[in-house]
Amino acid sequence: MATAAAQRTARPQADGAAAREPADYQRVFDAAVAADERIEPRDWMPDAYRATLVRQIAQHAHSEIIGMQPEANWITRAPSLRRKAILMAKVQDEAGHGLYLYSAAETLGTGRDELLDKLHSGRQKYSSIFNYPTLTWADVGAIGWLVDGAAITNQVPLCRCSYGPYARAMVRICKEESFHQRQGYELLLALSKGTPEQHAMAQDAVDRWWWPSLMMFGPPDDESQHSAQSMAWKIKRHSNDELRQRFVDICVPQAESLGLTLPDPDLTWNEERGHYDFGPIDWSEFWDVLKGNGPCNEQRLTQRKRAHDEGAWVREAAAAYAAKHTGGAEAAAHETTGAERA
Amino acid sequence: MTATGPATVPVTAALALGDDALVLSHRLGEWAGHAPVLEEEVALANIALDLLGQARVLLSLAGDEDELAYLREERAFRNLQLVEQPNGDFAHTIARQLYFSTYQHLLHAELAASDGPFAPLAAKAVKEVAYHRDHAEQWTLRLGDGTETSHERMRRACAALWRFTGEMFQPVLGLDVDWAALESRWLESVTEVLGRATLSLPEGPRTGAWSAGAGRQGIHTESFGRMLAEMQHLHRSHPGASW
Numbered sequence: 001m002a003t004a005a006a007q008r009t010a011r012p013q014a015d016g017a018a019a020r021e022p023a024d025y026q027r028v029f030d031a032a033v034a035a036d037e038r039i040e041p042r043d044w045m046p047d048a049y050r051a052t053l054v055r056q057i058a059q060h061a062h063s064e065i066i067g068m069q070p071e072a073n074w075i076t077r078a079p080s081l082r083r084k085a086i087l088m089a090k091v092q093d094e095a096g097h098g099l100y101l102y103s104a105a106e107t108l109g110t111g112r113d114e115l116l117d118k119l120h121s122g123r124q125k126y127s128s129i130f131n132y133p134t135l136t137w138a139d140v141g142a143i144g145w146l147v148d149g150a151a152i153t154n155q156v157p158l159c160r161c162s163y164g165p166y167a168r169a170m171v172r173i174c175k176e177e178s179f180h181q182r183q184g185y186e187l188l189l190a191l192s193k194g195t196p197e198q199h200a201m202a203q204d205a206v207d208r209w210w211w212p213s214l215m216m217f218g219p220p221d222d223e224s225q226h227s228a229q230s231m232a233w234k235i236k237r238h239s240n241d242e243l244r245q246r247f248v249d250i251c252v253p254q255a256e257s258l259g260l261t262l263p264d265p266d267l268t269w270n271e272e273r274g275h276y277d278f279g280p281i282d283w284s285e286f287w288d289v290l291k292g293n294g295p296c297n298e299q300r301l302t303q304r305k306r307a308h309d310e311g312a313w314v315r316e317a318a319a320a321y322a323a324k325h326t327g328g329a330e331a332a333a334h335e336t337t338g339a340e341r342a
Numbered sequence: 343m344t345a346t347g348p349a350t351v352p353v354t355a356a357l358a359l360g361d362d363a364l365v366l367s368h369r370l371g372e373w374a375g376h377a378p379v380l381e382e383e384v385a386l387a388n389i390a391l392d393l394l395g396q397a398r399v400l401l402s403l404a405g406d407e408d409e410l411a412y413l414r415e416e417r418a419f420r421n422l423q424l425v426e427q428p429n430g431d432f433a434h435t436i437a438r439q440l441y442f443s444t445y446q447h448l449l450h451a452e453l454a455a456s457d458g459p460f461a462p463l464a465a466k467a468v469k470e471v472a473y474h475r476d477h478a479e480q481w482t483l484r485l486g487d488g489t490e491t492s493h494e495r496m497r498r499a500c501a502a503l504w505r506f507t508g509e510m511f512q513p514v515l516g517l518d519v520d521w522a523a524l525e526s527r528w529l530e531s532v533t534e535v536l537g538r539a540t541l542s543l544p545e546g547p548r549t550g551a552w553s554a555g556a557g558r559q560g561i562h563t564e565s566f567g568r569m570l571a572e573m574q575h576l577h578r579s580h581p582g583a584s585w
Contacts (some may be wrong), residue, residue, distance in 0.1 A: 017515035022508075068383070072374035080408050080585040081401075081578045082363075084371070085394050091374045099380055137576055137585075187585075195583050302373065311378020313495070314432045317488025324487065 033234050038164035041107040049233055052226065053123070053163050054108050056235065058115045061101035062126035064094045065119075066300050068132040071143060079137060083187065087140060090180050097173050104165040120305050128286065129216050131294030138191055138198075138205035144184010145258075146206070146213040147324045152177050153247045154217065156235035166235075185254065192259045197241070199259075206255070214278075215286045217244040223283075248276050347369065351403045352461045352516020354420070357410070358402030358558055359460070359514075361421035364411060365566075366442060367393035368573055369429055378432055385477055389439070392470040399463055414578035416567050425508035426557070426566040433485055433492070433499035439478035441503060444531050445510045447471045448524055449517075458518055459513040479535050486539025493540065499546040508549030509557060 023222065025044040032039060039045055059173075068091050078084035102112040118124040129147055134140065155177065158170040191202035218224055218240040230236040250269075255262050266279035288294065370390035377383040424442055429435045430517040450471055453464035485496040522553040533543050556562070566585075 065380070068375045075371045075374055076368060076572050077576050079412075079580070079583075081394065081398050081411055083585055085391060088371055088374070088387055088391050088394065092391065093389070095380055095383035099384070102380075190585060194585075195580060197580060198583055257401075292410070307376045307378070309363055310376075311382075311432065313483070313491050314378035314382075317492030318484045320488045321484040341419070 004050055020261075022271060029256060033162050035234040036160075036162075036234070038162045038167060038279065039162050048229070049235075050108050052165065052230060052233070052235065056230075057101055057105040057108070057166055058118070058124050059126060061098050061105060061115065061185055062119045062124060063130065064098035064101060066126040066130045066304060068094045069300055069303060070130055070132070070296075071140060073134045074137060074140050077137070077138075078276070086183055086187075090144075090183070090342040093180070097176070100169040104169045107165045116308065120301070120308060122292070122301070125290070126300075127216060128289040129212050130300060131289050131296045132209070132212050132294050133210075136201050136205060138188065138201040139209065141184045141187035141202065142205035142209040145188055145254070146184075146209050147216065148177050148184060149251065150213045150247055151334050152181055153243050153250070157243075158235075160234075160237060162234040172290070185258070188258055188260070192193050203260050206260050210263050211281065211285075212242055212289075214247070214281055215289075217241070217247065219283065245275055248278050252276050353404045355460070355514050355516030356400045356404040357420040358517075360397050360404065360410075361419050362425050362446070363393040363400065364397035364570070365421040366417070366425040366438075367391075367397060368569065369425065369427075369438075370435075372429055373435070382432075386435075389474050389477065392467075392474065396467050396470070397461070408577065410455060412574045416562055419557075419560060419562065419566070419570075421557050421562075422506070422509050423557040423563050423566075424503065424509065426569065427503060428565050430499065430502075431495060432481075433495040434502065436478055436481045436485060437496065437499035437503050439474065440482050440500075440532065440535065441470075441507050441510075443471055443474040443478050444535075445524075445528055447475045448527050448531075449519065452519055452524065453517070456518060460517070478485075482535055483539045486536065486541045496539065497541055500541060501546070504544035504546055504548060505550065508546065508547070512558060514558060516581055 015065075026046065029043070029045060029049075032043070039049075056139070071094075072091050075084065076086055078087050088214070102115060105115060106112060115124065119126065129150075134143070137145060152174060153173050155170050159167055159174060161167045161170065167268050188202050188206070191198040193199075221227060221239045221241045227236065227239060231239070252262065252267065264279045266277065268277050270277045292298075346438050356462055367390045370386050370393070373386045374383065397411075401410045404410060407413070422442075424438060427438055447468065450464040450468040453460045454468050455461075464528075482496065485492040499561070510528070511521045513519075513521050519545075534544055
């Protein structure tokens, strides 16, 4: 991979009056992507590439923030102090992941406030999985094992994504996510090997979270509108169906060692393919949840907006204090950045 | 509940300090997903985790941490009434943090410097608590000296929690501390921070005849029972289970 300095000399920059024709910009960009180099914030990039990345990174950031809710739902009821500490640390990490990702999105010329505004007004989405409720303590384990497991399967290839700031954020996030995933697995294992009531609680949670987790990989390849372009740009490295298959192949033996079953009568090893075959996904449910009609869509967005609205006076106080005590330096710095972006 | 710790550790003191940390950690945990800004999601959870870590060490000195946290009833808890107060708005949470973390920082600094049984624990905790105190002070300044609205909210919060602050300086059996000196250092610090925040020290009593040291004796406020009901429900529903 070229160093940042070398890239700056080799590639035309968005804000530089380089002596090149627009067609050259595209050619240099395409060559960098083809050579598996990283695109950096000051490099020229196609508008559609920028827009796709903003949409994807923002949606990813929003998912971390909304994803705090179903788990935070159990912080005050965690059944041991050790589990409570693990869960608090995990929810804290998710807020941190949201911060990394908003920062990565901001390198593309947008702002966190603008993105949050789009989330709150429903113009940008978050992962459909977080519209399902956490009904028992075992759901915290199922989320760790299945939801974080699916997220990792999706996100590890993103560590090689063509856009540098996103790829680097994913390296940091994946390390923490795999830790959470192991903790979720271990939580379920403790339940599965515990009392009959605890085992039943674990099985029930896996039964409810299995299919929604498979939906996290997105629609089937032939219905995925952004896939082909994202793969050509090397934002995505594998298709939805490939990643979904990889996830199923990983989960089946893990479920066996947990002593739990997966709620799919069609799940069988296919010797010829070297993969597990699995049953049909209820895509009508997927589209329904995506459209806002899942069990918790309304609740999740309402809570997020309420936290934001009720916190407005706190943010205003911090800004007013900064203006009084730093001679407006912070506010001025913010203005300059905004002007540069514009 | 029989609490049997090593003979060298005064159980009453371990429970008092441990319950303070446990209960305040729980209250801060209630903020998850509700904070005014993402950075505060991180900060409040961070403080809650530090306190939970302290609580686990202290309760383990007094017995089994989970039995003590989940199977004692309200009247057996030894925490200050201050730390069990509901979160209220962000100003109430910050006022509670300012009062408590200033106290906890001064107390742990003194314990760390002593040769008592809590010195090693306090030496570690004092570093964490210095950060909590700074966080509370910085927000007190921003809210007090921010907008008119934030000033008024912070003023009200400081006044509302004032009557719970006297209890912090009631002697705790097993802690060899000069409580009067601790109290005057606390007052000096809080007065100074509130002054910089353009707020004045609240008026009115800091304890009542009925409330002096009440939390330490297991007399709590009404919201505490509900907090425990939520905290203990799952654990109590599965007697003897491991998690």
